[in-house]
Amino acid sequence: MRNIAIISEHASPLALVGSVDSGGQNVYVAHIARQLAAAGVRVDIFTRRDRRTQPLVVEWFPGVRVIHVPAGPARFVAKESMLPHMGEFARRMIDFIGTHALTYDLVHANFFMSGMVAAQLKRLLGLPFVITFHALGLVRRQCQGQADGFPDQRFAIEAQLMREADRIIAECPQDKEDMERLYDADCERIDIVPCGFDPEELSPVSVNARAELGLDADEFIVLQLGRMVPRKGVDNVVRALAMLKAEHGICARLLVVGGNTAEPDPQATAEIGKLMQLAQKLGVSTQVQFTGQRPRSALRYFYSAANVFVTTPWYEPFGITPIEAMACSTPVIGSAVGGIKHTVVDGVTGYLVPPNQPQALAERLAWLCRHPRLAQRLGWAGMRRAYQHYTWRHVAAQLQQIYEEAADSAPNYLVPSRIADHNAMQNSL
Numbered sequence: 001m002r003n004i005a006i007i008s009e010h011a012s013p014l015a016l017v018g019s020v021d022s023g024g025q026n027v028y029v030a031h032i033a034r035q036l037a038a039a040g041v042r043v044d045i046f047t048r049r050d051r052r053t054q055p056l057v058v059e060w061f062p063g064v065r066v067i068h069v070p071a072g073p074a075r076f077v078a079k080e081s082m083l084p085h086m087g088e089f090a091r092r093m094i095d096f097i098g099t100h101a102l103t104y105d106l107v108h109a110n111f112f113m114s115g116m117v118a119a120q121l122k123r124l125l126g127l128p129f130v131i132t133f134h135a136l137g138l139v140r141r142q143c144q145g146q147a148d149g150f151p152d153q154r155f156a157i158e159a160q161l162m163r164e165a166d167r168i169i170a171e172c173p174q175d176k177e178d179m180e181r182l183y184d185a186d187c188e189r190i191d192i193v194p195c196g197f198d199p200e201e202l203s204p205v206s207v208n209a210r211a212e213l214g215l216d217a218d219e220f221i222v223l224q225l226g227r228m229v230p231r232k233g234v235d236n237v238v239r240a241l242a243m244l245k246a247e248h249g250i251c252a253r254l255l256v257v258g259g260n261t262a263e264p265d266p267q268a269t270a271e272i273g274k275l276m277q278l279a280q281k282l283g284v285s286t287q288v289q290f291t292g293q294r295p296r297s298a299l300r301y302f303y304s305a306a307n308v309f310v311t312t313p314w315y316e317p318f319g320i321t322p323i324e325a326m327a328c329s330t331p332v333i334g335s336a337v338g339g340i341k342h343t344v345v346d347g348v349t350g351y352l353v354p355p356n357q358p359q360a361l362a363e364r365l366a367w368l369c370r371h372p373r374l375a376q377r378l379g380w381a382g383m384r385r386a387y388q389h390y391t392w393r394h395v396a397a398q399l400q401q402i403y404e405e406a407a408d409s410a411p412n413y414l415v416p417s418r419i420a421d422h423n424a425m426q427n428s429l
Helices: 024-038 083-099 112-124 137-147 155-162 173-183 210-212 234-248 270-282 297-304 321-327 358-369 372-389 393-408 416-428
Strands: 003-007 042-048 055-059 064-069 104-111 128-131 166-171 188-190 221-225 255-258 289-290 308-311 332-335 349-351
Touching: 003 024, 003 112, 024 055, 024 064, 024 104, 024 393, 042 083, 064 083, 064 128, 064 372, 083 112, 104 112, 104 393, 112 128, 112 137, 112 155, 128 393, 137 155, 137 173, 155 173, 166 173, 166 393, 173 188, 210 297, 221 234, 221 297, 234 255, 234 270, 234 358, 255 297, 270 289, 308 321, 308 358, 321 332, 321 372, 332 358, 349 358, 358 372
Parallel strands: 003 042, 003 104, 042 064, 104 128, 128 166, 166 188, 221 255, 221 308, 255 289, 308 332, 332 349
Antiparallel strands: 055 064
């Protein structure tokens, strides 16, 4: 592999993580690209332009470029409304490849809409592609019902992509099982490769992390970190906090990191407003601290300052934050859904609880509060597991092997100098 094109239509590696459409996929794309570049592969990341001031090409890291594709309006468009712009995205990307006489060994599509673009590149240019879905439409619909804003045509598109892709990347065993059960995907073309973390970015803070953040040294601190959307189940954590106080006599502090702005703004992030109202109603508003967005360079301080990291979504395709917390030697309580039930080992690196059951969560929080030595052992075990299985370097190495196998079995790539002639011929038909 010398040259790879990564498509991530709505999730740019340059976006600040924590806003409504900026989360795990952004982190995944950013770190995979950088690890591939470190291994000598040149990487171009194609993402949709969402501001007029964005340059067409950003030289982001040595060997990694971010290309802003002008598809649709140059403003934020929710990913649920982006489907009509994918045809233009594909045309613009093909034009860019032809204009600059680029050659790629393979395309790695991220999310189903990026897969549509990759499939078009395969049909017109002969480029092989692999795809990471990051979430499946049928699973999302089952879990979210009417709250799922994607059109029904997503289901057929995903099924078609599973037939056309040279390889499919599942992020956990549950992901693979869902593809086979719901989409009749060929199990022989599905590889399980998890998400990861960067040891240079996330590790236990040796100095006092609480002092760095201005937190009380003696409080029992629960951390919730990630996108502020309903399916993340942060309301479940707020309810558990109230039960922890009422039923177990423990007055804990909940840190909620994330949102669309640097300061917590219920106008800019509707979910924060709902959570503030819930905390007020339950009488724990003084115990809940919303921080707003925080840069990734600061996250290790939050993970290290917490006694426990909690993530209890009722739907989660994989979930990167439990791994990040484990990397910082913090025990994790997660809901037994999606990838979390594979990354968190119940009773070893933390605990698994049912989603939407705050009482079960409160009981586990009380147990960890009263058994700090056990909590410390769980944190150490989590850190060992994270370093053994989930570094981005290890993830990228697995992906490179899959890329090689996909490219070896693919037909020849259309020479870029012939793209203009090919397009002209297509237009004349």
